Amino acid sequence: MSNYNPDTYIQSFSVLGExxxxxxxxxxxxxxxxxxxxxxxxxxxxxxxxxxxAENLNSYDLTKWLQQYSVNANIEPKNIGLILAGNIPLVGFHDILSVLLSGNKALIKASSQDSRLIKYLLNKLVSIDNTFADRFTFVEKLQNFDAVIATGSDNTSRYFEYYFGKVPHIIRKNRNSISVLTGEETTTQLHELGHDIFDYFGLGCRNVSKLLVPHGYDFTPFFEAIEPYNDIANHNKYHNNYDYNKSIYLVNRDKHLDNGFLLLKEDERLASPLAVLFYEYYDDIISAERKINSQADKIQCVVSTGPLQVNSQVVSFGQSQQPGLADYADGVDTMKFLAGL
Known part of the structure; x- marks a missing residue:
């Protein structure tokens, strides 16, 4: 019999949040x-x-989130294999939270890039409530699983499909985020957009890698607004990427804009190299929306001020890296998947 108690678990995670x-x-x-x-x-x-x-780990938000799902506290827990990404700190925590709050057990294949922080949080959770001790296991290889949630690249997703295709699964691929500018943005909004671009050095799928701008857009206010982020150039690895991409553009005589720590290049592609932001012009908002919807399976979220008729999550400036509990990666409802097993 399961020892899962949703209210107790919510309280334990709230203590972890505190x-x-x-x-x-x-x-x-x-x-x-x-x-x-x-x-x-x-x-x-x-x-x-x-x-x-921590912003999400409180009784009110956790209860409100969990109430949307039919989680049966009496069923025998399933073993859910988790292959976590490691591109930004604790990026896999939401999957673990979802598995545990759905009453299941997590078999965690942590990324070598981000195992220590994840282990610290879960050890702290056990110290708060020791009933979690048998609810998760860190593994080197997934075995004896009932379902899998795997996050990787477009390349690794093919292997994931092959190995895990016979069990219920969520397999995530490469995604990027985009921002739609109109030219009417305030200095504050453009400054906040800097968070969407530079937080975590642009390594997250929720980081903005491309701008859609109207024809004739003046980039001067944008560059002025993001100037306070220039300290990013002091990070050795980021600066190496900036120097490398700048040298490529100069050698190839590719037209680009440069403010000393970010390169802007007109390009139809969505995923830009590190320290580079692609941009593309649009005729009107409808054509911008059409462009976004044609790439919906590659876009994590859209940063903009106005209401957009798009099939992607739209967030305000500065909010792309502040997802709520129900802002699921790739738009796939993880908790619904788990509750339905």
Whole structure:
């Protein structure tokens, strides 16, 4: 018989959220030293990820979220294999949260890039409520699973489909995010857009990699508004990418804009290289919407001010990396999938 109690679990995660808002010395040490293991995981990036998670871990939001689903507390828990990404800190936490709050067990194949933070959070959860101790296991290879949620690239997704195609599964591929500008944005809005571009160095699928702008768009206000983010150029790995892409454009005589820490290049593609932002002109909002909808399976979210008739999540400036509990990756309702097993 399952020992799952939704109300108790919600309360335990709420306590975890409170802990993340008031970190202990062990977590503070992890935040400061993780960059020695993964140079992309700076203290600022980790704190951003922790704050975004903590924002959601409260009784009100967790209860409201879980109430949308028919989770049977009495059923025998299923073993859910999780293959987590490691591109930004704690990116796989939402999948773990979903598995545990659906009353199932998580078999976690953590990314080598992001295993220590995940393990810390789950160990802290066990210290809050030891009934979680038998609800998750870290594994090197997935075995004896009833369903799988795997996050990877377009290349790895083919292997995932082959290995896990015979069980219920969610398999995620490469995605990027896009911003639609009209030229009417305020300086504050354009500054907030900087978060959507530069948070986590642009490594997340919710980071903006491309702008859609009207013909004749003046990029000067945009460059002025994002100037406060110029400190990103002091990060060695980011700066190496900036230098590399700049040299390629110069050698190939590719037309581009350059503010010293970000390159802008007109390009129809959605996924831009690191330290590069692609842009494309549109005739009117309807044509911009059409462009977005034609690539809906590649777009994670759209950053814009106005209402858009698109098949992707639309968020305000500065909010792309602040997803709520129901803002599911790739638009696939993870909790509905788990509750239906």
């Amino acid at each position: 802990h993340l808002r008031n970190p202990d010395e062990e977590l503070k040490h992890l935040i400061q030293t993780e960059k020695n293991v993964n140079a992309w995981f700076t203290p600022e990036s980790i704190e951003s990820a922790i704050n975004a998670i």
